[in-house]
Amino acid sequence: MNKARIVIAGAGYGGMNTAVTLSKKLGPNDASITLVNKHDYHYQTTWLHEPAAGTLEPDRTRVKIADVLNTSRVNFVQDEVLEVKTDEKKVMLKEGELEYDYLVLALGATAETFGIPGVHEHAFTKWTLNGARQVKDHIDAQFANYNNVEDKHEGLLTFVVAGAGFTGIEFIGELSERVPELCKTYDVPREKVRLFVVEAAPTALPGFDPELVEYAMNLLESRGVEFKINTPIKEVTASGVIVGEGEEIKAETVVWATGVRGNPVIEKSGFEAMRGRVKVNPDLRAPGHDDVFIIGDCALIINEEINRPYPPTAQIAMQMAKTCANNLIALNKGSTDLETFKFDNKGTVASLGGKQAIGVVGSRKIYGGTANFMKKMIDNRALFILGGPLLTLKKGKFPF
Ligand code: FAD
Ligand code: NAD
Known part of the structure; x- marks a missing residue:
C-alpha cells in the first residue's frame, strides 16, 4: 500500500502541535506529512493583545516554522487555504491544491460580528x-x-x-x-x-x-x-x-473583541457548523468524514456537565492536537480503535497589563503578582511544548 498523505491546514496551537508530534512519531516510510499555513511563521495568538497595544515587539510572538519543525520530515507549504473539496479529497489553495488521505483542519477563528453594521x-x-x-x-x-x-x-x-x-x-x-x-x-x-x-x-x-x-x-x-x-x-x-x-x-x-467564530473555510467547504464550528465526533473527526479531523477554534465539543460548548482556547486546541496525532498514528497502523478526546481543564489565567493578572487554577483563585507569574509560566509552557528549552529561552517571558 502507498504511504498515507496527511495534510495539516493551519500552523497555530492545534496544527503546529499535531505536526510536531507526527514528525517525531511517524517514520518517513509510514506517511507523508504536509503542513500548509498562510505565513512561514507560527504566532502565539494568546499573546496578541500585547503587540496590539504596543507593550511587546511583534517579533517576540512569532516563531519561524522551519526553526521548530523538522522540514526534512514535514513538507511545509506557505499558501492560503480557500476551500476543501471533501468528495475529491483535495485542499484548494490560492496557488494550487493538495491531495490528502487524511486531513487536519486547524485554521483558527475569525471575529464574530453578529452582523452589526459598520x-x-x-x-x-x-x-x-x-x-x-x-x-x-x-x-x-x-x-x-x-x-x-x-x-x-x-x-x-x-x-x-x-x-x-x-x-x-x-x-x-x-x-x-x-x-x-x-x-x-x-x-x-x-x-x-x-x-x-x-x-x-x-x-x-x-x-x-x-x-x-x-x-x-x-x-x-x-x-x-x-x-x-x-x-x-x-x-x-x-x-x-x-x-x-x-x-x-x-x-x-x-x-x-465580542467573541469568535470558526474560520470561514469550514462553512465554505460545506461542513455542517454552528458559528463556523463543527460539532466533532469524540475522536475529533467531522461527522460523516472519517478522513477529516477538525481541531482548535474550528471544533466544537460540548461540556456535558453544563451542556454548553467548551470555550475555544489554546489550552483545548493543544490537548486536541495530542489526541488528533494519536488517532492519525492509529489509523495509519490500520487500527480503528481511536482515542476519545477528554478535556482536562487546568484553569484560566488572564493578564491585566504590567505585573497584574487574575486567574482560577484548580479550585484556587489567584491575582496580582502570583497570577502574573502563573500567566508567564503558561505562556512559556506553550513554547516549551512546541520547541523545547531552546525556544523557551529564546522567546519566553522571564520578567523576574
Ligand atoms: P490559531 O492558533 O489561531 O492558528 C490558526 C492558524 O491558521 C494561524 O497560523 C493562521 O495564520 C492560519 N490560517 C488561518 N486561516 C488560514 C488559511 N485560510 N490558510 C492558511 N492558513 C490559515 N486561549 C487560552 O487558552 N489562553 C489564553 O491566555 C488565551 N489568550 C488569548 C488572547 C488573545 C488576544 C486572543 C485573540 C485569544 C486568546 N486565547 C487564549 C484563545 C486562543 O488563542 C485560541 O483559542 C487558539 O489560538 C486556537 O488555536 P487554533 O490552532 O485553533 O488557531
Ligand atoms: P468572548 O466570547 O469570551 O467574550 C466576548 C464578550 O463580548 C462577551 O462578554 C459578550 O457579552 C460581549 N459582546 C458580545 N456582543 C456584544 C456587543 N454587541 N456589544 C458589546 N459587547 C458584546 O470572546 P473573546 O474575549 O474574544 O475570547 C474568545 C475566546 O478566547 C474565548 O474562548 C476566551 O476564553 C479565549 N481567551 C482566553 C483568554 C485567557 O484564558 N486568558 C484570553 C483571551 C481569550
Missing part, C-alpha cells in the same frame, strides 16, 4: 500578527496626530474596546498600562485620553469568578478605564460606536 469597515477585528501591528500603528498615529491637528476633536484620543471578554480585558489591561508612556512621548495631557470597554452582558467577564472580576475592574478603573456594562454596541460608524438606546461614543479607534 464593524468590518470601521473597527479593528483581526487578532492575527498583522492585525496586531495595525492596531499598534494606529494607536501611535492617533497620539502623534494630537499636536499636529488644529481640530482636537472628540474621538481623536478615545479608544473603545468592544466586549469585556478575556480578549477585551487583556487588551485594555495592556493599553491602560501604556497610556502614561504614550502621553509622555507625544506630549499629550493624560486627561485628553479616554479608554472605554463596552459590554453587552450585565458584567465584565460573564461567567467568571465575580470576586476576580471585581478585582480586575477596580484595577483597570484605577488606570482610567471606563466600563459601560449592560450596553450592547448596535453600530460602528466612522466617528464612533452607537450603543444601548442610540447613544454615541465618539471614538476613532474601535477594537473588536
Whole structure:
C-alpha cells in the first residue's frame, strides 16, 4: 500500500502541535506529512493583545516554522487555504491544491460580528500578527496626530474596546498600562485620553469568578478605564460606536473583541457548523468524514456537565492536537480503535497589563503578582511544548 498523505491546514496551537508530534512519531516510510499555513511563521495568538497595544515587539510572538519543525520530515507549504473539496479529497489553495488521505483542519477563528453594521469597515477585528501591528500603528498615529491637528476633536484620543471578554480585558489591561508612556512621548495631557470597554452582558467577564472580576475592574478603573456594562454596541460608524438606546461614543479607534467564530473555510467547504464550528465526533473527526479531523477554534465539543460548548482556547486546541496525532498514528497502523478526546481543564489565567493578572487554577483563585507569574509560566509552557528549552529561552517571558 502507498504511504498515507496527511495534510495539516493551519500552523497555530492545534496544527503546529499535531505536526510536531507526527514528525517525531511517524517514520518517513509510514506517511507523508504536509503542513500548509498562510505565513512561514507560527504566532502565539494568546499573546496578541500585547503587540496590539504596543507593550511587546511583534517579533517576540512569532516563531519561524522551519526553526521548530523538522522540514526534512514535514513538507511545509506557505499558501492560503480557500476551500476543501471533501468528495475529491483535495485542499484548494490560492496557488494550487493538495491531495490528502487524511486531513487536519486547524485554521483558527475569525471575529464574530453578529452582523452589526459598520464593524468590518470601521473597527479593528483581526487578532492575527498583522492585525496586531495595525492596531499598534494606529494607536501611535492617533497620539502623534494630537499636536499636529488644529481640530482636537472628540474621538481623536478615545479608544473603545468592544466586549469585556478575556480578549477585551487583556487588551485594555495592556493599553491602560501604556497610556502614561504614550502621553509622555507625544506630549499629550493624560486627561485628553479616554479608554472605554463596552459590554453587552450585565458584567465584565460573564461567567467568571465575580470576586476576580471585581478585582480586575477596580484595577483597570484605577488606570482610567471606563466600563459601560449592560450596553450592547448596535453600530460602528466612522466617528464612533452607537450603543444601548442610540447613544454615541465618539471614538476613532474601535477594537473588536465580542467573541469568535470558526474560520470561514469550514462553512465554505460545506461542513455542517454552528458559528463556523463543527460539532466533532469524540475522536475529533467531522461527522460523516472519517478522513477529516477538525481541531482548535474550528471544533466544537460540548461540556456535558453544563451542556454548553467548551470555550475555544489554546489550552483545548493543544490537548486536541495530542489526541488528533494519536488517532492519525492509529489509523495509519490500520487500527480503528481511536482515542476519545477528554478535556482536562487546568484553569484560566488572564493578564491585566504590567505585573497584574487574575486567574482560577484548580479550585484556587489567584491575582496580582502570583497570577502574573502563573500567566508567564503558561505562556512559556506553550513554547516549551512546541520547541523545547531552546525556544523557551529564546522567546519566553522571564520578567523576574
Ligand atoms: P490559531 O492558533 O489561531 O492558528 C490558526 C492558524 O491558521 C494561524 O497560523 C493562521 O495564520 C492560519 N490560517 C488561518 N486561516 C488560514 C488559511 N485560510 N490558510 C492558511 N492558513 C490559515 N486561549 C487560552 O487558552 N489562553 C489564553 O491566555 C488565551 N489568550 C488569548 C488572547 C488573545 C488576544 C486572543 C485573540 C485569544 C486568546 N486565547 C487564549 C484563545 C486562543 O488563542 C485560541 O483559542 C487558539 O489560538 C486556537 O488555536 P487554533 O490552532 O485553533 O488557531
Ligand atoms: P468572548 O466570547 O469570551 O467574550 C466576548 C464578550 O463580548 C462577551 O462578554 C459578550 O457579552 C460581549 N459582546 C458580545 N456582543 C456584544 C456587543 N454587541 N456589544 C458589546 N459587547 C458584546 O470572546 P473573546 O474575549 O474574544 O475570547 C474568545 C475566546 O478566547 C474565548 O474562548 C476566551 O476564553 C479565549 N481567551 C482566553 C483568554 C485567557 O484564558 N486568558 C484570553 C483571551 C481569550
